[in-house]
Ligand SMILES: Nc1ncnc2c1ncn2[C@@H]1O[C@H](COP(=O)(O)OP(=O)(O)OP(=O)(O)O)[C@@H](O)[C@H]1O
């Protein structure tokens with residue numbers, strides 16, 4: 001691919017204040033239009049890595065450049081960066097006091113300074129895209145988990161980000177709702193959205209990812225296109241991990 | 247026996263016990279030869295005395311022939327003054343009166359000292375509450391601020407105020423600040439009550455903010471909202487629901503605490519009660535009445551807040 005590099009992480013280390021090493025030395029480059037899936041055992045640092053990409057976790061060593069913003073630099077403009085990097089959480093984290101529509105229009109209005117009508121227009125288009133046009137006036141608590149997560153994806157999209165980070169977007173869902181969320185993500189991928197996805201859905205990884213990355217104990221142990229990753233795993237620890245999850 | 251019947255029996259027992267308590271009190275008062283004179287109380291709620299109309303300067307009274315107009319002319323100079331709203335004239339045409347003399351009485355019916363006191367209590371409580379909310383919001387935000395100086399100052403305020411008695415604070419405000427800044431007793435009372443209550447409100451605000459899950463902050467930041475926008479549009483609205491119930495309790499405390507301002511030259515409900523007791527010698531009746539009036543204020547407030555809570559609760 002000749003696309004520009006959107007995320008460039010070099011030897012990133014994250015030591016939490018309590019001394020735990022969340023990331024040891026992680027290096028990764030994500031190009032525009034790529035879908036990168038990150039897998040690994042619990043506690044291997046997947047969430048930590050993802051959260052360093054939008055500055056939710058400050059790194060303690062190394063370099064990260066996202067969409068031209070050097071996150072490791074002092075005084076990095078995190079706000080400007082976060083407008084370009086969307087995030088979808090395991091627990092949805094919708095704003096419970098706002099309607100679905102207000103969830104989608106808040107940031108575009110306050111951050112991008114869109115007018116009310118522009119923001120609403122954009123929000124309604126996105127709700128249609130995720131199949132929730134009829135839920136605009138509902139509150140998050142009135143929706144199912146799968147619907148909430150689709151709203152959360154629409155909320156991230158409303159900022160028209162360059163890349164979206166997904167941290168186990170289906171792990172908190174009842175099994176019958178996993179499909180509808182994965183379908184929306186698959187759709188985004190085909191439209192060329194750049195995505196970094198932490199997930200346990202190996203089927204999704206195999207079908208949608210351009211590259212799959214295996215993390216263990218704060219390190220990236222290997223990365224490969226899905227076919228090679230799943231059918232000819234290069235690393236012994238990856239083999240034992242795949243035996244457990246497949 | 248059905249569940250509801252049993253419950254009503256328990257309620258009946260509670261009422262019976264309260265009635266017994268009342269009777270006991272009555273009998274005890276009889277033993278010390280206490281004469282109950284409830285009939286004296288109404289006149290201190292609704293006054294039939296009428297208010298005094300006083301001469302504004304030294305001069306001579308002028309009453310019209312039909313007795314419908316009352317005015318006076320100054321002893322020196324040509325100043326005149328017309329009295330309005332009087333119903334009884336207590337002086338005669340041509341009388342020489344001096345500044346401050348009562349020359350007439352207004353309409354017979356007006357609020358008695360207890361109602362006037364209640365009004366002052368209401369005014370001072372409402373005004374103090376407004377300022378206490380402002381102080382509490384500012385210092386509550388200070389408590390959770392990222393800035394260490396703001397955190398220190400807010401903690402200092404809260405600790406100092408919560409660690410000293412309100413009565414002492416009132417004395418300090420009244421005698422020190424009152425003399426230096428020349429504040430009126432009313433202003434001093436508002437300042438003391440607002441500063442005192444504000445410290446508690448700050449803690450309530452802090453607790454409310456901290457009870458909102460950190461994930462909400464992360465979600466707000468991840469869509470690019472600034473720290474202030476996150477607080478304003480995401481955290482505070484959610485904290486409000488958690489803040490309301492303890493805030494209602496604190497407002498009720500404020501109304502009750504306001505009785506301490508009676509140590510200053512302020513005739514609030516409590517001070518009015520004391521004055522009425524000293525002229526009636528019916529302490530039980532007066533203090534029961536005063537207590538009931540406080541209950542009325544606090545009761546109305548709790549009902550109002552419960553309404554608000556319901557409205558917020560329906561959002562999820
Ligand atoms: N806020 C934190 N403070 C201290 N240690 C943390 C914090 N967050 C994560 N860690 C630690 O960092 C390591 C990596 O955690 P991380 O959440 O990134 O793992 P993960 O791969 O996302 O795991 P999971 O699959 O369970 O979500 C773990 O040992 C974890 O205990």
Ligand SMILES: [Mg+2]
Pocket residue numbers: 046047048167168
């Ligand atoms: Mg995780």
